Amino acid sequence: MPSNIRLHEVIDVARSPAECFALVADFSTIADWDPGVAASSKISEGAVGLGSQFRVVVQSGIGPFKNRFPMDYRITAYEPDARVVLEGTSKQCDGIDTISFTPIAGGTRIDYTADLTLKTLGDGAVKLMGPLLERVGKRAVAGLKRALDSQPIAKPSPWRDLGDKLLLPGAARFTSWGSGRQAIADRLDGQTIVLTGPTSGLGLAAAHRLSQLGARLVLIGRNVNKLADTADALSRTTGNAPRAQLVADLSLVAETRAVLEQLADFGPIDALVNNAGALFNQRGETAEGIEQTLAVDLLSPFLLAEGLRPQLAASGRGRVVNVASGGMYLQGLSLGDLQWAARPYDGTKAYAQAKRGLVALTKLWAERWAGDGIAVHAMHPGWADTPGVADALPGFKRVMGKLLRNSDDGADTMVWLAANPQVQAHSGLFWLDRKPHTTEVVRNTAVNADKAAALRDALIALAGAVRPA
Numbered sequence: 152m153p154s155n156i157r158l159h160e161v162i163d164v165a166r167s168p169a170e171c172f173a174l175v176a177d178f179s180t181i182a183d184w185d186p187g188v189a190a191s192s193k194i195s196e197g198a199v200g201l202g203s204q205f206r207v208v209v210q211s212g213i214g215p216f217k218n219r220f221p222m223d224y225r226i227t228a229y230e231p232d233a234r235v236v237l238e239g240t241s242k243q244c245d246g247i248d249t250i251s252f253t254p255i256a257g258g259t260r261i262d263y264t265a266d267l268t269l270k271t272l273g274d275g276a277v278k279l280m281g282p283l284l285e286r287v288g289k290r291a292v293a294g295l296k297r298a299l300d301s302q303p304i305a306k307p308s309p310w311r312d313l314g315d316k317l318l319l320p321g322a323a324r325f326t327s328w329g330s331g332r333q334a335i336a337d338r339l340d341g342q343t344i345v346l347t348g349p350t351s352g353l354g355l356a357a358a359h360r361l362s363q364l365g366a367r368l369v370l371i372g373r374n375v376n377k378l379a380d381t382a383d384a385l386s387r388t389t390g391n392a393p394r395a396q397l398v399a400d401l402s403l404v405a406e407t408r409a410v411l412e413q414l415a416d417f418g419p420i421d422a423l424v425n426n427a428g429a430l431f432n433q434r435g436e437t438a439e440g441i442e443q444t445l446a447v448d449l450l451s452p453f454l455l456a457e458g459l460r461p462q463l464a465a466s467g468r469g470r471v472v473n474v475a476s477g478g479m480y481l482q483g484l485s486l487g488d489l490q491w492a493a494r495p496y497d498g499t500k501a502y503a504q505a506k507r508g509l510v511a512l513t514k515l516w517a518e519r520w521a522g523d524g525i526a527v528h529a530m531h532p533g534w535a536d537t538p539g540v541a542d543a544l545p546g547f548k549r550v551m552g553k554l555l556r557n558s559d560d561g562a563d564t565m566v567w568l569a570a571n572p573q574v575q576a577h578s579g580l581f582w583l584d585r586k587p588h589t590t591e592v593v594r595n596t597a598v599n600a601d602k603a604a605a606l607r608d609a610l611i612a613l614a615g616a617v618r619p620a
């Protein structure tokens with residue numbers, strides 16, 4: 152009793168056929184743009200191409216009537232930038248999606264046909280379901296159009312800032328109730344992106360997505376085996392092997408400098424993502440005699456950004472993305488005691504102070520480096536369930552439970568800031584879920600330009616004075 156239905160939509164989008172094709176043919180992104188899909192992933196290895204397979208979890212209905220079922224798709228025709236056919240199968244239905252891409256003035260015409268065979272419904276039921284399925288198809292294609300048309304960049308908003316200042320509504324945005332992962336249609340093919348901390352949590356999620364977008368990744372990690380595993384996983388899942396893997400314990404100035412020396416031969420660098428970070432519940436000093444939170448969360452991102460400035464400038468579109476934290480909102484910057492030697496140590500406060508410093512430097516660099524064409528962004532990933540959170544904040548993880556975001560959602564803004572060309576014109580801001588937010592919630596915690604410049608001087612002095620390990 153299988154019954155057939157055809158859905159057909161045509162849309163025009165302001166983006167090249169190559170970018171449209173890349174987003175659509177990689178069906179693992181469909182959950183990012185089709186509201187009727189709860190999850191999607193690539194289940195075959197290597198680059199997307201003929202024979203690639205995807206698992207898509209289709210969702211329908213609402214509330215208690217919500218129904219989810221998996222469908223497995225395979226690419227059965229693959230004509231780069233022009234046409235792709237995906238054939239899907241599940242217990243409930245089979246589908247053939249035929250999508251073609253035609254260049255038009257200023258963009259691409261996308262012709263999307265879905266031929267569905269409903270296995271469990273007869274003709275009568277399908278007639279009733281027809282209008283509903285058509286609505287689902289229209290919503291999917293409207294989502295695709297939204298994903299492919301460049302969206303305006305959100306401006307700073309006093310209302311959003313007020314939400315942050317009221318703390319509770321502000322903090323609710325940090326949870327899985329925030330907007331989460333969205334589609335990215337901008338490509339990074341050929342762009343060299345240096346990413347620290349790619350071996351776990353948010354960095355690992357960002358590495359996968361950047362690699363999927365075509366970036367030539369330079370991975371910096373402290374553990375040679377974890378780095379090799381990460382590089383293997385990226386090559387296997389996306390077919391895009393990293394450009395390089397560099398080993399460095401970023402808590403050490405000497406190793407950070409050594410990695411900069413290695414990077415000096417890499418030519419122009421399009422983006423640096425300062426993601427590596429840690430929260431230490433006990434005060435400790437590195438072998439070079441620097442308090443470890445300051446060393447990992449502030450000094451090393453500082454040295455990397457300053458050291459890579461000429462190569463970022465050479466790119467002509469250089470970007471720095473500093474991964475900060477909303478924890479910063481509760482903490483000012485004590486220039487006189489950056490190392491927590493004069494105050495009782497508190498891991499959360501030390502972490503927040505370091506992130507506060509990184510956000511202050513973001514603004515300083517944005518102003519000073521604008522002439523080099525370098526944009527500098529700070530972002531907050533929200534609260535995400537990562538090995539770092541499980542290790543440092545087990546109680547927080549337990550209490551928050553499912554309210555924590557997953558790593559993909561936490562990494563979304565990080566990747567978007569690295570990929571979106573429009574955001575180049577919005578340097579120096581602090582972003583959460585692709586929107587700029589205030590940097591001051593508690594009075595007198597913000598860092599003015601003079602203090603940020605003094606912080607820069609203090610970090611230069613500190614790095615210059617380290618004792619050899």
Ligand SMILES: NC(=O)c1ccc[n+]([C@@H]2O[C@H](COP(=O)([O-])OP(=O)(O)OC[C@H]3O[C@@H](n4cnc5c(N)ncnc54)[C@H](OP(=O)(O)O)[C@@H]3O)[C@@H](O)[C@H]2O)c1
Pocket residue numbers: 347348349350351352353354371372373374377399400401402403425426427428429447474475476477531532533534535536537538539540561
């Ligand atoms: N998760 C959240 O809710 C949250 C919220 C706000 C901000 N953040 C920030 O997001 C970033 C990523 O955190 P995460 O939650 O994904 O933590 P994670 O799972 O612990 O990952 C941290 C990454 O940093 C690397 N790293 C740590 N210390 C290093 C060192 N000394 N040298 C080189 N690499 C080092 C780790 O390497 P190994 O794999 O070798 O350990 C790992 O790759 C951090 O900057 C964190 O402060 C996270």
